[in-house]
Amino acid sequence: MVKSAIARLWLAVFGFAALLTGPHASAQSLESWAATVKAKHDGATVRVLAIPHPSSEAMQAMTPGFEKATGIKVVWEMVGSGDIVPKQMLAQTAGDAAYDAYMVRGVSLAEYAAKQVLADLGPYLRNAALTPAGYDYEDLAPAFRQGLGEQAGKVLGIPVAGESFFISYRKDLFEKYGKKPPETLDDLLALAKFFQNKEPGLYGISMRAETGRTLALTWDLFTPAFGGAILDQKTWDVKITSPETLASLKYLLELLTNAPPDIETYTWDAAVSAFAAGKTAMWFDATSLQPWIVDPTKSKVVGKVAYAPPPKGPKGQFGPVGGWSLGIPSIAKNKEASWAFIAWMTAKANAKEMVAKGGVPSRLSVLNDPAFVAQDPSLAAALKGSLEAAGNLLAIGRRWVPATPEATRIHRVAGTFGGQALLKKMTPEAAVAAAVPELTEISEKIKKSLQ
């Protein structure tokens, strides 16, 4: 289990607060709601297909409480994050109703929706008999709600492990050399150049850049800030050769020249490990991985790190939102019991307990808590800023991962050819041009499916 400093902090803050205040009104509502659930579903079993994640571990730790309150038994089945979606799709194709709840990959909502894998949770949320009083759906961070749960007017998932992206930087090095955290993309590039080889074994920045889909996901961190896109997410026209998209690729390639020499092999774990090992001055990645760099068993830079939201580009400040939600398979047999499980785990009354047990905060009431902000203002401000940046992206009608079942294919094509430019086997201009035929075919397929 990832024992993060944040988790310990929350445990201390909210454990103490709970002692002072005792059970509050929403907790009472939760208990009375649980009693009605027990009357109806006592003895039922909910099988959950999930991935190993701090939030899953927190929910597993909360499971005995749920089982005691509702009489519903929970069986957890864990699979790797790369295997869970294919497993869910196979179950859907086979009509296998073995699972009652899924951990849902938020950026794949369009695919889940197109294949009708998930039930709409809207009716359950709106039904006062099925949802505890004080559940407060609106308290879930809007970027997480919209980015990880809502799709085409339906609620397909409730966020439990939302993540946005931010910059983590070595405040000791920044102070030593009189540098300020980056506010713009130009600042970020200048800082990466400044710190590259500034000290023995030190590089400017680490990011996910494994050539292929991973590289394209990183590229799409920057395309909105330049006003570019691989495919226009409103018209689905191919935009990869536009001057703005090309500029974003050139920017990324230049940024990555100020990274460790094996950057082309970096997945998320390699990127965070490099920063945690003190190899890079900056790290631009998911907020949910922050516990790694404050965990003394994994990190050499504990106490030396501060945070900044995604930098602004020529067209504005944008950031992605990703992560995991809880959903119900459309073919599940006992959806009410499944919903009872999800409602308990994501209820406002249980939000602090979940975070205290190591889960990722998803609710505004938790993220804005003065006690949390006071403990690490830099982290709190960066989290807030990164969520605002994620909201900016959603506000212009875009998602980090395009809302189409073809999203994986789009990024695979863009990342494969972008990777050729990273490896200097093609010029950036030639790389984007080479990606056009396959992207055009994908574009036509998407347009046809929408007719």
Add this chain to the structure above:
Amino acid sequence: MPLMLLGVVPVTLLFYISLTSFEIGYPWSKHEFVGLANYYRLFSGRETEFWPALRLSIVVATVSVVIKFLIGLGVAVLLNRKLKGEYLVVAMLLLPMAVNPAIAGLMWKLMFSFDFGIINVLVERVTGAKVVWLGQNYALFSVLVVLVWMHFPLSALMLLAGLRGIAPEPLEAAQLDGCSTRQVFWWIVLPQLKPVIVSSSLFQAILAFQVFGPIYTMTDGGPGNATEILPIYIYKAAFGIGAMGISAAAAIILVSIIMALTAAMMVAGRQKQ
């Protein structure tokens, strides 16, 4: 007959799926029969990663078979002499084959690690610089090292069995006639080993075309598609983008290659008899 059905029925189903537009996640009832369209997409290059994957599989099979043969032959010749602790040596030789392929991939991934891998520790001591073994330029080489390490003992054992099956009389006669050891080896031993060489090489080629586990855990076909051989492509098409029809068509092509190699091996076996 039941044994034949065990093989024929799954491949027939796979072939049928290859003629459809079936995508994972949709109900089976939604699939459309598309005839040979998936094969056309593959062979016409519209699936841009297919031809590179097939070419890479051929390169991996060819290069690894040659290296495995050369190392295997060298080891077999060494073991053909009277050695102390022969059984222990053979047991040690078999170790790479005893390691689970996926675990072997993970093990070598750690050894090839840029920062803390033992290989870079040694390389840095000798040359003063480290190598990105799993990067674009060396990933294929690294994968080949692992495949050779995993499978060369099989070649060595097959060739050793072949060497021990050669009657000593012609060798002794040739030496009495004044042939050097090298001449005996090239003109008498190797020709007699030919059937074993052919069958072991074909067997190794089949293994090379089928290999998945070590590459999946070591590089997942990357970076980019630097190590994306045909089985990795098939897996990614099926479970990465859900295109079961395309994936099945590529799998049928792979099955055809392996069947052709198997047939060639059987012919070689008959010639040996």
